[in-house]
Amino acid sequence: MKIQANYTTDTNIYQLVLPMDIGEMIPEDDSVRLLSAVLERLDYSKLYTTYSRMGRIERSPKRLFKVLVYGYMNGIYSSRKLEQSCRRDVNFMYLLGREKAPDHATIARFRSERLTEVLDDLFAQLVEQLAAAGELSLSSVFIDGTKLEANANRYTFVWKKSTQTQEQKMQAKMKEKLPALAAKFGLRFSIGSTIKAQSLKKLRKRLKTLQTQQQIVFVHGKGQRKSELQRAVEMVEHYLARQKSYDDYNHSFGERNSFSKTDRDATFMRMKEDHMKNGQLKPGYNATLAVDAEYIVAASITQERSDSQSLIPMLKKLQGLGYTKPVADSGFESEENYTWCEENGQTAFIKPATYEASKTRKYKSDIGRRENLAYDAESDSYRCYGGHPIQAAYEKKTRSKAGYAITTTVYTCTECAGCQHKTQCIKGASKKPLEERSKNLHVSKTFLRQRKEMQERIQSEEGILLRVNRSIQVEGAFGVLKEDMGFRRFLMRGSIKVQTEFLLLCMGYNLNKLHNKIRSGRCGTYLHIPKAV
Helix, strand or coil: CCCCCCCCCCCCCCCCCCCCCHHHHCCCCCHHHHHHHHHHCCCCHHHHCCCCCCCCCCCCHHHHHHHHHHHHHCCCCCHHHHHHHHHHCHHHHHHHCCCCCCCHHHHHHHHHHHHHHCHHHHHHHHHHHHHHCCCCCCCEEEEEEEEEECCCCCCCEEEHHHHHHHHHHHHHHHHHHHHHHHHHCCCCCCCCCCCCHHHHHHHHHHHHHHHHHHCCCCCCCCCCCCCHHHHHHHHHHHHHHHHHHHHHHHHHHCCCCEEECCCCCCEEECCCCCCCCCCCCEEEEEEEEEEECCEEEEEEEECCCCCHHHHHHHHHHHHHHCCCEEEECHHHCCHHHHHHHHHCCCCCEECCCCCCHHHCHHHHCCCCCHHHCEEECCCCEEECCCCCEEEEEEEEEEECCCCCEEEEEEEEECCCCCCCCHHHHCCCCCCCCHHHCCCEEEECHHHHHHHHHHHHHHCCHHHHHHHHHHHHHHHHHHHHHHHHCCCCECCCCCHHHHHHHHHHHHHHHHHHHHHHHHHHCCCCCCCCCCCCC
């Protein structure tokens, strides 16, 4: 055997077979043919505008897009694995036509630079095609969220509270040391509520000017004796570097309590997959889906850890499609969300947060719960288990994180002293001893009305059917994305690129779902009707 670099010299020569079209090797009902046909109908004019008019386009953007979506359809996300598939897989060769297989750098640049500006439009066109084909009900839509891990180091966390504490300690030290330091060299240094980086730069500049005037040479290394001026300059530079770092961190926080140094858009969240088995947080994003007839019609990526803040932005995205019946679980319940739905003609089906717990014996026997207290509408007061009145004392006005105004009525009992039921009635942590505490209730009357209406709505025949389908459709979609398609961690960094990657995944999911529905003869079906027991 002769070992050589050219592997073709000893290869058998096969007779040329006609036709030479590689598509003849692919079955007629293969999903790659469906993908090619559907994506061929999209308008790529916005995609072509992302390229410069100078020079030629080396690779067809349309074909690169098809390759990416087909890769996500089949759980191939890495640009290197996509390159390998383009060289070896017949289906990828079919999508490329007669073009040479692109290298991984071309695929990665196309995904991270070209698609970020136009993928929202391409995804919307796909949804419009599904609607035009009668595959969407355009009536009820099922919404849910999940946490997906970011492509970031799990231990490069920065916490807002810790940062603020360290900054306050440094500010206190600077206020103590810097005025005396400036006075020592005959300089003025004014102190406000906080010492900003700009003030430190000015002080450093004045000290450097003194160095030039006095012709002092700064020394470095072992065995060298530093002058007082050099030590002063180094102290100011040390404080300046730290203050710049804190300013940078505070800018990255925004309204969040944490971020990762590796991907600053990622927030540390509690995931279902706990790698340390001790409840440790991991950097990630909150991914929200809207599903209709088993197809994903909208998707978004947020930095919010709770689902309640992502419902209204998702419903605004869906307004152009005409949906009027959003269905969501208890994580999306809030007065702000209820009010927005009422004001925008949405008949929402959102399970109250207390719905499941209210069925238990423990909940019904809790004498301290407002739900178990008798209410008198005429006097606007509750009556506790011991028969004492809990009367309205005052109204408290607050605002939600998004700026929604909430009016809360605070009810207080004045006869709690010596009550034998006090230990069971008054709960919760407080610095006050139990003997000095009294029963207080914080009640939003608007929210109580909305929750009562929602309770009746979800228990109706339509509400039960939609809640069953929410569990099947949107939770089923997350199950397919995570388990069947193996997508549990983003490859790209930054919220914009992560959104792009998530939309590619959703397009792959939709085309897989269309293919499966065609094969199983279920096209045009919107809801799963449970079988009667």
